[in-house]
């Protein structure tokens with residue numbers, strides 16, 4: 001098992017390098033001069049040239065790339081051109097916020113998607129199934145920004161139940177932190193819930209007609225136990241795999257939601273960085289996101305093996 | 315409780331049968347014609363009843379209906395009385411008490427490879443059934459599971475207990491299924507083609523095991539099979555099904571030596587040709603019409619050499635001497651054939 005994980009991790013290295021080259025080159029092709037953004041009002045040529053020298057922007061691009069990736073391997077992603085803070089420090093500050101959002105969104109998605117998927121599979125072809133599918137399709141089709149704005153207008157402005165924006169770190173005030181994150185997590189979680197529901201439904205439909213489910217019924221077990229233990233346990237593999245993959249996507253997909261609810265997370269960091277031509281930050285974020293995504297893929301594969309007694313021993 | 319293995323007409327069970335199923339009619343939703351149209355069966359303690367018939371004649375559906383395993387959303391049981399151990403059940407309500415299923419009435423299936431849950435250990439799967447019906451602690455249920463594995467002849471049972479189904483061969487998995495079915499001392503074991511999916515040598519072992527367990531435990535056994543060889547070897551009584559009806563039933567010797575229904579006669583005269591591997595009971599001339607195109611009255615009418623006008627009416631399953639019952643307007647044939655000719 002450990003060897004398998006190690007091998008998979010090694011295979012991921014070329015992928016990550018490829019992504020890093022791609023991101024780096026794309027950055028250089030984009031219009032706009034980071035030095036201009038940095039210099040602000042003082043646009044005399046000497047200052048600009050000084051800044052270019054300081055940030056090695058006059059070096060040939062391959063040299064710039066190798067400098068960057070060489071440092072990155074050692075855990076140094078450079079300095080933000082804008083705030084002059086190390087990129088890693090910026091990310092360490094923002095990442096927990098986004099992870100909290102993603103985890104809460106995933107909890108929403110699991111709590112809604114899995115029971116709904118099971119129910120609609122068990123009640124296949126009935127009104128319940130139909131309603132669940134219509135709701136799921138709406139969940140997928142309603143844009144996040146619209147749902148977010150509607151929720152803000154209704155829940156925050158009209159009823160004043162929850163704050164419309166702002167963020168309190170978990171470590172500061174747990175309850176308040178969860179409360180401020182509730183709406184954005186819900187918005188982000190709905191679309192995922194719909195995806196999860198549809199996958200749960202099809203996985204459950206696959207196993208509900210299995211012979212071992214019939215055996216479970218023949219044992220005289222209550223239908224609840226037949227469905228939730230014997231069938232669901234076997235439908236779990238694709239669901240868990242999907243959850244791990246979705247989680248990777250979630251971190252990336254949080255950008256828009258963070259903008260709507262003005263949450264100072266990864267999403268906001270990347271948007272600000274792009275607008276300010278803050279190369280180092282953008283590159284760092286993309287690299288870390290890609291690694292995170294690959295790690296989630298790996299986790300999905302590992303869980304797949306762990307959940308299958310047949311594969312476990314090998 | 316135990317009876318001599320072969321019930322001859324003279325010693326037909328005087329005590330009432332463990333299972334008596336009457337007038338079972340089952341249809342699938344969206345299909346106008348019933349798949350089962352009057353299935354009548356009886357099995358006594360210590361007796362092996364073999365239900366035979368061509369593919370699609372309704373053997374499995376009958377067994378599933380008995381176990382209450384037909385999905386109520388897709389099936390309609392329009393008639394059916396079950397007397398089980400003296401207790402009456404109305405099958406049309408499709409709510410067989412779960413205490414019967416898996417407890418006093420247990421079932422094993424044709425597909426040993428896929429009938430055990432791949433995600434759970436063998437021991438836990440057997441113990442679950444024990445806990446469901448006998449209660450007790452997990453430890454006592456596991457002890458019972460171990461005892462049962464030993465009972466069905468699984469080598470190194472204490473190790474097997476902790477294994478997953480994929481670690482066992484098909485024959486071993488069927489033994490596990492048998493162990494699970496018998497863990498609660500059922501009065502009736504329903505076996506739906508328990509050996510069809512297995513190698514010939516393993517088939518014989520499983521049949522021996524079932525017979526041996528029947529002898530020692532005295533349970534009744536309803537065994538579904540395609541294979542007349544199996545019937546000849548193991549059956550005390552036989553029920554022949556055609557098109558969702560029991561057309562003939564009785565003590566094995568009587569049915570084999572003196573078949574009365576034209577369909578049974580066709581089957582039995584075709585036995586030698588059934589020795590071919592995987593031989594199915596399809597040697598009667600003509601073929602079974604699809605359910606929707608079943609003739610009314612006697613469902614065998616379109617293939618029967620003796621069919622006459624009267625056959626447009628449904629022949630009752632009439633009991634003749636020695637518990638030998640036939641559903642044919644012309645039974646007993648030897649007396650009535652001249653009349654037709």
Ligand SMILES: Nc1ncnc2c1ncn2[C@@H]1O[C@H](COP(=O)(O)OP(=O)(O)OP(=O)(O)O)[C@@H](O)[C@H]1O
Nearest residue numbers: 342349367368369370371372373374375376540605
């Ligand atoms: N779920 C179902 N929906 C619709 N029709 C069904 C269903 N299950 C069985 N049938 C029909 O019921 C009839 C009897 O099927 P059954 O499975 O009982 O046959 P069988 O005698 O067990 O055959 P085999 O020897 O092939 O196992 C067949 O015509 C079959 O097509």
Ligand code: SF4
Nearest residue numbers: 612615618625642643
């Ligand atoms: S009732 Fe008529 S058609 Fe049916 S088996 Fe007897 S003779 Fe043939």
Ligand SMILES: [Mg+2]
Nearest residue numbers: 373374375506
């Ligand atoms: Mg069958």
